[in-house]
Amino acid sequence: MNIDGNDIQQFHEVFGKVEQEVSKHIIGQKDVIRQVLISMFAGGNILLEGMPGLGKTQLVKTIGKAMDLGFSRIQFTPDLMPADVIGTNVITRGEDGISRFKFEKGPVFSNIVLADEINRATPKTQSALLEAMQEQTVTVGTSTYKLPQPFFVLATQNPIEMEGTYPLPEAQMDRFLFKLDVGFPSLEELHDIVMLTTTSVESAVEKVTTAEEMLKMRAVARQVPIAKPVMDFALKLVMATHPQYEHSPKITKDYVRYGSSPRGAQSIISAARVRALSEGRYNVSFDDIRYVAFPALRHRIFMNFEGLSEGITSDTVISQIINSMKME
């Protein structure tokens, strides 16, 4: 893909337009919107966690429309089977009267797949998404099918009502670039949400970019330079999530069972590049790393028993790690 100076300079503009368009239809949640966009431009999957009714599904739908991307939604339930997600071979009779197996694509074959309440499906069904999320392919029998590009999985999960749910295994969690906490809107935001959704006026979402343009922007984002001190900072940050690392802060050593995998570092760097461009900068800064560290690492840090019992969150750990590090 040929990238020139214009493409680079346009990134900020396009990103801003998408953000602006989505913000028109999603009240509040500015940080969530931005982080979802960063993750999408970085080519990653997103796990959205929040109470029901906070607009998670609406957010994903709106982004899909603004970017002119295909959108499909899968409501995960305990009886959902992998074939319901990825598709299955069905017997069809051809014009010549001979019956053949034909692969019927599942809802995963879309640009944006919303896996709603992903933790309600069984691990078997959850893991059906693993290949799609990582390799962006689907294998049924002996055939492997490429998923349409760009492809993103945006999964949601409910932090309450844990009864009858199947928490995502670490391997699957690691496949999400970001885990975002969707918070409750403020009073003003709530007012706007109510006003917007209870009137008869329906505002259409404007398409501000295309799939192709988005792929180009992804390529641009990969070229953003990162200075060695900044890169070192990111890598040390990931290392510091491990209790075995000698320079880890006390909180890590005391409360963390497992730290981030190398995917965590990859996620930070990819996302930081997009964040830099979204700010109109052409290099990654310490601020970018700090900004993306929370969503990129919070689902990759697993607390030990003491941590869980004392209510230490991974965000607290990340925050203390960042504070303990010098930026040189």
Add this chain to the structure above:
Amino acid sequence: MGIMELFRVLKPLRRRMFINRALDCILWGLCIGGAVGVIVATAALFVPVAFALNKVFLCIGISFFAALVAAVFMFPDYKAVAVQGDKLGLKERLVTALELKDDNSPIARIQRFDAVKAARSINFKKAYPFYVDRKKLFGALGLFMAIALIFFIPSDQREIARQKERIKKAIDEQVVQVKKEQEKLSQNRELTLKEREELNEQLKELLKELKKSKNEQDAVKAIARMQHKLDEIKQNSMDKDLTRLGEMLSRLEETKEIGNALKEGRYDEIREKMDALARKLENMDENEVNQLAEEIEKIARKINENPELAEALQQLAQAMQSGQFSQELANMSTAMSKLAGNAAMHKAMQSLGNALSQARASLASVNSDQLANPILVSNLKGSSQQGETDSSNTGVKGQGSAGIAQGVGQGNSGSDSQGDSGEGEGNGGNGSGTGGSGVGDGTGSGREGSSQGGLAQGNSGKEPGEKKVRNYEEIYASKRIDGADQESYVSGTQRDSGTVEQVQVEDGPVLMGESLPYNEVFEQYRYEAMKSLERSTIPAAMKTLVEEYFSSLE
């Protein structure tokens, strides 16, 4: 837009960083210097530190200049400037641009452009002002004040240190003097190159030792060693035959003056003395002349190791017998002068010797000042002895210090208390004696300032030269060793309360004696001892004992 443009934009920041770093570095230097100064000043309270204040200033000065020099080398490179610039809100634009300086890809070019644009938008004057670290500044000021306060704390050690300073100054002055002598020597064209080199070598050695001297004793020893070496050179340079001839000639009445001149090295007077001899010979009768000629012939035979001189003497003797001695006396004079060697060398050595004597006297006077201070007397190493000698059989108690000497004599019985010289001797001090019928005999010598402060010498006091020859230990050599001094007789009868007599002696101790390496005075002591053996009624066995004693010392 190239990287040079970025460097140009960053220049003001670079200059500011340099100034701030230099200021910081200088403050560090002052703090370190101040801290070392405090340590030195505190140490000076407990141990004598000579030139403590100078050393404190030196520490601060060195630290300051080291900091200045370091600051010059602390001119920041562009990487440091970029890091600093990024901290001013440029969000790692500069560091990244610097890393991409050789990259010409579109993203690198755009990034550089962005970095330059962002750097231009910053007012470095406001964003990065000149900065003086107040903590360090007040720290340095506090340390300086602490130093000043410490120097106000009274301490005995400071007095000792001051004395050391005086000694050091005196040594330094002598070093300067020796250098001057060296200079004079190098300009002395009367000396041959070899002689100059020989003397110069000795002076260099002396300079080295003087510089190494840690106290006045070392310095005095070094000077004494130099004097000794000069004597050796002098001795070697003189013709031994001439000395021997002088010895022999001095035994004859007619040639005594010539002999003495030869012995004492007054070669320039020889011709004059010869002329006088010639005049004397003319007035002598023939028998006397012949007798003298025979004596001279005998002498000529005795010094046959030197044929030239022997022949000249032989010819002189023959000429005297024939009555034609004027010419031969002249020849004799020429031969002697020739053999006498280089008078300039002797002159130079004489000059050096004088300079060295002055140096030693100067150092000794410093030490006498030191002894005037009782604290120093009790503290200074190497000069802290107080001598006190009590002699029961002579009833002598001599005690001296600080230039005051007291001789107290007390006879305990008529015959036993006989003292042979009975002298209370102390320069610039008091000699007092209390006694019955006996005569007190004491020599309390106020020291002129050497290693034995307040040494009292009684008859049974320290004998000179107690196995110190090899070390050339300095001893006090009184100029009144032969006893030619004021005498004090104490009158009274046995067992009465006696009288007290105080005698104010005329001069200070410095002028009445001096400290000399033992080997220099040994001969004199031996000579005096032998002389007194001859005139005293001492048993033969005891005489042998004394002679053996001196022989063993040799």
